[in-house]
C-alpha cells in the first residue's frame with residue numbers, strides 16, 4: 001500500500017457558486033443576471049436547463065452546512081450573487097439578499113467552518129450588461145462599489161476573499177468562443193473583458209486593504225496543461241502559446257505588471273487590440289495574499305498549421321475521460337503547479353477547484369462513484385508531489401460539494417460529492433463524500 005500523507009497545516013474545503021446552486025432566482029429581491037438571460041435563451045444550455053431552482057440552496061443552506069460539518073472541512077468556498085445583494089448592480093443594498101449571506105456565514109461559523117467568498121463567479125447583473133457589461137470600463141467601477149459593500153457587510157466575519165473566478169472563462173469562453181454568457185463571438189470583446197476583469201480585481205484589492213486589513217485576498221484563474229507531443233521547438237512553442245491564453249495572460253499582469261507580448265501581438269494579428277490606460281497595470285499588480293488555481297484536465301499537444309488561434313492540436317494519450325469528455329491528466333496538475341511556482345515564485349496557492357464529472361445516479365440510497373475517488377486520488381497524489389517539490393500549497397477545495405448547474409452543460413453533468421435530485425432537491429452523499437471525509441480526517445490516504 002502507498003500512503004500519501006499531507007502536512008497537518010493543509011486546509012481542506014468544498015466549493016460551490018451562487019448561480020449553480022441557490023435557485024430562488026426570482027425570490028428575495030434578486031434581479032436577473034446574464035446567466036438567467038443566457039440560460040433562458042433557447043439553444044444555449046443543454047436540455048433547456050437554467051438556474052431558476054438549481055439545488056434550492058437558498059432555502060436548504062442549513063442542510064448544506066450540515067453536510068459540510070459532517071465532512072470535517074475547514075473551508076467552504078461559495079460565491080455571492082451580485083444581483084441578489086445589489087439588484088440594480090450599484091446603489092442600494094437589498095436587505096433580504098444581504099440577510100441570506102449573513103445567515104449562511106453565521107451558520108458556517110457556528111459549525112467551525114471558515115467561509116471563503118468569491119465576489120464574481122460569472123453572474124453579472126443584467127442591468128449592467130444592458131450598459132455594455134464587462135466590455136464597458138464603467139463596470140469596473142460598479143464592481144469596486146459592489147466589492148466595497150461586501151467588504152463592509154462581511155469583512156468582520158470573513159477573512160478569505162476571491163475577486164474573480166476563472167477570468168479566462170468569464171472573458172474569452174464567454175465573449176470569443178460564445179459558449180458561456182453573454183455568448184458573444186468577438187475576440188476584441190474577449191480582450192477588453194479580460195483587461196477589465198483584471199482591473200476590477202486590482203481595484204477590489206486596493207479597497208480590501210483599507211476595509212479588511214486582517215484579511216487575505218486573491219483571485220482564481222483556471223489552467224490546464226498541454227504536454228508537447230515531441231521535444232521539437234514547434235510543438236513546445238505551440239503548447240506554451242496555447243497555455244499562455246489561460247496562464248500568462250492572466251498571471252503576468254498580476255505578478256509582473258505586464259501582459260505577454262506574444263499574445264498581445266497574436267491578438268493584434270486578429271484585429272483585437274489590448275487597450276490599457278495609464279496606471280492600469282499598477283492597479284492590477286497590487287500585491288495579493290494567495291492565488292486560487294482551478295485545474296481539471298490536460299493533454300498532449302502539437303503544432304498544427306492554421307489550427308485555431310494558436311496553431312495547436314490536442315493528441316489524447318488514451319481514452320480515459322470523465323463524463324464531460326475531459327481527458328484525465330493528473331500529471332498535468334503537478335506540471336502546471338511547478339511551472340507556476342518556477343515562473344511566479346512563492347505566492348501561496350489554494351487549489352480552489354479540482355474535481356471530476358461522473359453522472360452516477362442513486363442506487364438503493366447510495367451512489368457508487370469509484371471513478372471520482374480514483375480521479376481525486378490521482379490528482380491529490382500530484383498535489384502531494386507538488387508540495388514535496390516546494391510549491392506553497394495552502395489548501396485543497398474540491399469542486400463541488402453538490403451536483404449543480406454546470407453552465408452550458410446544464411444539470412446532466414454532475415461534479416458533486418453529494419448527489420442532488422433536481423426534482424425533489426434530496427441530497428445523497430456519494431461514496432466519494434465518505435472517501436473525502438476520511439482523507440480530510442487523516443490528512444491523507446492509502447492507495
Ligand SMILES: N=NNCCOCCOc1ccc(-c2cn(C[C@@H]3NC[C@@H](O)[C@H]3O)nn2)cc1
Nearest residue numbers: 017020166169173179222294296353399406407
Ligand atoms: N482552452 N481552450 N479551449 C477551447 C475550446 O473550449 C471549449 C470548452 O471550453 C471550456 C473550458 C473550460 C470550462 C470549464 C468548466 N469548468 C468547471 C467550472 N469552473 C467553475 C465552476 O463554476 C465549475 O462549474 N471549469 N472550466 C468549460 C468549457
